[in-house]
Amino acid sequence: MTVRLEIRTGEAIMTQLKTVVDPFGEVNVYPANGGRVRVVATILMEPHKEGAQTGIALDGSGSMAKLYGVEDGSRVLSNIFGGPKKLHNDITPVAQQLCAYLARKIDSDGGTTCVYWAVGPGGGQIEVVGDLTADQAEQHVFGPPRDFGTGTQLLPAVKYFVERFKDAPWGFYVFVTDGELHDLDAVKDYSSRLAKEVSAGRRNPLKFVLIGVGTDVNEAQMVELDDLDSGVDVDLWDHKLAAEMRVLQEIFAEVVDKNSRVSDHGRILDPNGRVVKDYSDTGLPAFLEFEMPAGSNYFTLDVNGQRINQALSDHGTVPPIAVAPAPVRPPAPPMREVQAPPPPPPPLPAAKAPPPKQAAPTIPTALPADVGADDDLWRGIDLEFNKEGAKSEENETPDVQLEEQK
Numbered sequence: 001m002t003v004r005l006e007i008r009t010g011e012a013i014m015t016q017l018k019t020v021v022d023p024f025g026e027v028n029v030y031p032a033n034g035g036r037v038r039v040v041a042t043i044l045m046e047p048h049k050e051g052a053q054t055g056i057a058l059d060g061s062g063s064m065a066k067l068y069g070v071e072d073g074s075r076v077l078s079n080i081f082g083g084p085k086k087l088h089n090d091i092t093p094v095a096q097q098l099c100a101y102l103a104r105k106i107d108s109d110g111g112t113t114c115v116y117w118a119v120g121p122g123g124g125q126i127e128v129v130g131d132l133t134a135d136q137a138e139q140h141v142f143g144p145p146r147d148f149g150t151g152t153q154l155l156p157a158v159k160y161f162v163e164r165f166k167d168a169p170w171g172f173y174v175f176v177t178d179g180e181l182h183d184l185d186a187v188k189d190y191s192s193r194l195a196k197e198v199s200a201g202r203r204n205p206l207k208f209v210l211i212g213v214g215t216d217v218n219e220a221q222m223v224e225l226d227d228l229d230s231g232v233d234v235d236l237w238d239h240k241l242a243a244e245m246r247v248l249q250e251i252f253a254e255v256v257d258k259n260s261r262v263s264d265h266g267r268i269l270d271p272n273g274r275v276v277k278d279y280s281d282t283g284l285p286a287f288l289e290f291e292m293p294a295g296s297n298y299f300t301l302d303v304n305g306q307r308i309n310q311a312l313s314d315h316g317t318v319p320p321i322a323v324a325p326a327p328v329r330p331p332a333p334p335m336r337e338v339q340a341p342p343p344p345p346p347p348l349p350a351a352k353a354p355p356p357k358q359a360a361p362t363i364p365t366a367l368p369a370d371v372g373a374d375d376d377l378w379r380g381i382d383l384e385f386n387k388e389g390a391k392s393e394e395n396e397t398p399d400v401q402l403e404e405q406k
Contacts, residue, residue, distance in 0.1 A: 014227070018244065019314045023262075025253030026238075029312055035294030037312060042256045043286045044249045046105055051169035053109070054102040057157045058095055059177040060116035060145035061123050067091050067178055067214055068144040091176070094213060094242060095142040098174055101248050104134035106172060112137065113164070116145040117157035117175070123149030123182065126160050153183045155190060158208065162194065171206035174251060176242075178214040181221050188228055191237065195230035209251050210239040217241065260286040266303035270296050 017027040025044040032038045058064075065071075069089035095114070103112040111131035119127050127145050154175065161173045181187065197203040210222050222239035230236070238254040266284030268277040270293050277290040284303055292299055298318040301308045309318035 015313070016223075016226075017311070017314055019311065021308060021310055022246070023308070024310060025250060025256070027310060032291055037292050037296065039288070039290055039292060039299065039312070041288045041310070042253055043262050043284075043288070044247070044253065045256070045260065045262065045286050046249060047172075047252055047255045047257070049106075049108075049170040049172075051108050052106050053113075053165040053168035053171050054107040055113040055115070055161045055165075055171075055173040056095065056099050056102065057115050057117045057161075057173065057175045058091060058142060058145075059152065059175075059179075060119035060127060060147075061149040061152045061179070063152070063179045063216070064091070065144065065148060068142075070144050089141075089143065090213065092142045094176065094211075096138050096140065097248060098176075098211075098251075099132055099137035099140075100134040102172070102174070103132060103137060110134070113161070114142075115157065115160065117154065117160075118149040118152045118177075119145045120147050120149055122153065123151030124153040124156055125149070126156055151182045152177065152179060154181050155183050155186050158187060158190065162206070165206075166203070168206075169204055171204070172209075172255070173206070174209045174211060176211050176213060177217070178212070179216050180218040184221050184224065187225065191225065191228055192230040195228075195232050195234040195236050198236075199232035199234045205234075206236070207255055208237050210237065211242055211245075211251070212239070213242045256286045258285065258287040262286050263303050266301065269300040269302055269307075271298060271300075273300075 013031065015029045017029065020027050023043050025042040027039065027041045030038040030040070066087055067090045069087045071087060099112045099114055103110055109131075111133050113131050114129040114137075116127040116129065119125050125147075127147075129140075129142075132140060154177075157175060158173075161171060165171050191208075194203065198205055208225075210225065212219060212222060219239070219241065225237040226239045228237060235254060238251070240250055240253075261283035263279075263284040265280045267275050267279065268288070268290050270276050276292060276299065277288075279285070290299075292312065296312060297316045298309050298311045301310065309320075311318050
């Protein structure tokens with residue numbers, strides 16, 4: 001069953017949003033003067049309380065039989081048609097995760113107390129399962145209680161945890177149910193008196209969370225407990241629907257230390273990008289409270305380079321989450337052009353072997369007028385390694401001047 005969560009507080013009606021985006025745990029919207037709205041929101045974080053005790057209580061009333069995988073006899077078929085319908089135990093995975101998480105993350109002793117409630121005649125009894133470590137809880141099969149209850153009495157389970165762990169510095173207890181409470185007024189009266197004792201310091205702080213499973217949950221009753229006005233600033237109850245939970249940490253949506261800081265800075269912006277609240281000097285707390293201008297349909301949390309948009313109604317539309325662009329770096333100075341080294345010089349040509357020495361010729365009485373072939377041969381020998389730099393021997397004056405005989 002889906003209900004609009006509106007609670008009247010004095011003359012104001014508070015709306016607790018069901019559609020909440022990460023990292024928020026809870027967002028409550030109150031009307032304010034001039035069309036403005038006051039927003040109270042929390043950011044999800046695991047509590048770390050010294051000496052914390054934890055417990056989980058599973059509804060053991062008769063209406064839970066199918067969720068425990070037990071056939072109630074209403075649809076018995078002959079074996080020729082397959083026999084009774086086989087049902088699935090939907091409670092075991094829920095209880096395993098909740099119990100293991102509390103034991104591993106929250107409980108100071110490392111063990112979460114598990115009980116069945118609403119068992120026996122009238123649904124007013126408790127059946128204790130025991131204290132389970134995280135490893136034990138993950139392996140435990142949470143089957144049906146020994147005796148399904150004929151009613152759904154929540155108060156005995158509440159008193160069990162309060163009285164057993166009355167000396168615990170802090171207590172956190174989860175109650176899983178599928179339907180309607182038969183003792184709602186008695187639970188509200190006891191809770192109001194308990195809240196006053198906590199406020200006065202006669203009782204240590206504690207928190208109760210109702211988790212609804214299945215399709216027949218009376219969420220309106222859960223809301224009455226969630227927003228119970230006890231007359232003091234102590235909020236004992238919260239509620240969740242298992243089908244709507246994003247992460248297990250949502251059970252801590254109202255367990256927020258107002259002095260906790262989740263970031264060194266942050267801002268709340270309106271839809272036009274104007275700053276509504278700036279936490280640069282104080283750090284971003286896990287508990288946020290601010291007012292939005294009239295006509296605003298969402299607010300923006302600007303933190304750690306991200307802009308997260310949260311609607312102010314369950315049917316509102318918001319722009320997609322935007323990631324702030326990375327800062328632009330100045331262009332790097334151009335690198336000096338590095339010239340490649342010159343290529344190595346080509347290999348030197350092999351020197352030609354000098355011609356063999358010949359016997360000194362007999363000086364003739366006269367030289368022929370034309371140049372012989374032998375002269376062409378020695379004149380073509382390079383005398384320098386670099387031809388271009390060598391001087392042509394044709395332009396040189398021979399060391400010995402020979403004259404023709406006339």
